[in-house]
Amino acid sequence: xxxxxxxxxxxxxxQILQGGFxxxxxxxxxGVVNITTKxxxxxxxxGAKLSAMPNALRSPQLNTYFPKTGHxxxxxxxxxxxxxxxxxxxxxxxxxxxGPLIKSKLFAFVALERNASQSESIAASSDKxxxxxxxxxxxxxxxxxxxxFDYNLSDDHHFELTQIHDETRNRTSLYGFDYGxxxxxxxxTGGQTxxxxxxxxxxxxxxxxxxxxxxxxxxxxxxxxxxxx
Numbered sequence: 001x002x003x004x005x006x007x008x009x010x011x012x013x014x015q016i017l018q019g020g021f022x023x024x025x026x027x028x029x030x031g032v033v034n035i036t037t038k039x040x041x042x043x044x045x046x047g048a049k050l051s052a053m054p055n056a057l058r059s060p061q062l063n064t065y066f067p068k069t070g071h072x073x074x075x076x077x078x079x080x081x082x083x084x085x086x087x088x089x090x091x092x093x094x095x096x097x098x099g100p101l102i103k104s105k106l107f108a109f110v111a112l113e114r115n116a117s118q119s120e121s122i123a124a125s126s127d128k129x130x131x132x133x134x135x136x137x138x139x140x141x142x143x144x145x146x147x148x149f150d151y152n153l154s155d156d157h158h159f160e161l162t163q164i165h166d167e168t169r170n171r172t173s174l175y176g177f178d179y180g181x182x183x184x185x186x187x188x189t190g191g192q193t194x195x196x197x198x199x200x201x202x203x204x205x206x207x208x209x210x211x212x213x214x215x216x217x218x219x220x221x222x223x224x225x226x227x228x229x
């Protein structure tokens with residue numbers, strides 16, 4: 001409903017403001033999470049990250065069964081959801097770089113990240129029959145980037161331009177599954193390819209933020225901020 005997760009290395013500072021915050025955080029009643037993104041400096045810096053969550057290191061999912069109530073012999077104690085063959089694995093790669101394009105004048109910072117996951121699962125069913133779409137195989141990727149440019153017109157006038165983008169793609173394939181032997185076949189019976197939301201392809205989310213700060217005197221600072229999401 002209007003959020004963008006930032007890529008690896010893009011956050012310079014995070015504040016949790018529970019009360020007593022200033023008017024620049026208007027339209028908030030219960031608290032504010034204030035994020036400041038990184039900017040380039042006169043020193044070049046870079047970083048990288050690679051993490052993996054393989055299915056082999058996850059605890060296995062357990063099957064669930066109907067409770068034994070003694071009142072319904074059709075379901076009492078029988079299999080409700082077959083979960084033990086479900087699998088999920090994922091990995092994330094990220095990189096960032098920042099530094100001066102013009103020393104002491106123009107700076108850039110860029111961060112990129114990709115998260116990829118693969119999951120296999122069996123549709124919820126307690127019927128031991130051949131289900132034409134009982135086995136699901138999904139591939140999901142999320143790409144994110146942040147680009148930020150800072151320009152010092154003078155010691156008293158500073159401009160910032162920030163661009164944030166994230167895009168999700170999901171591809172799901174469906175196969176037949178036999179609930180008698182708990183095995184799936186390799187005959188594709190359906191599937192869906194979607195982007196970001198609701199099964200409809202779209203280009204993802206974009207946030208553009210422009211900020212200007214002027215230090216007019218020791219006692220007066222002027223700031224204007226414009227954003228589009």
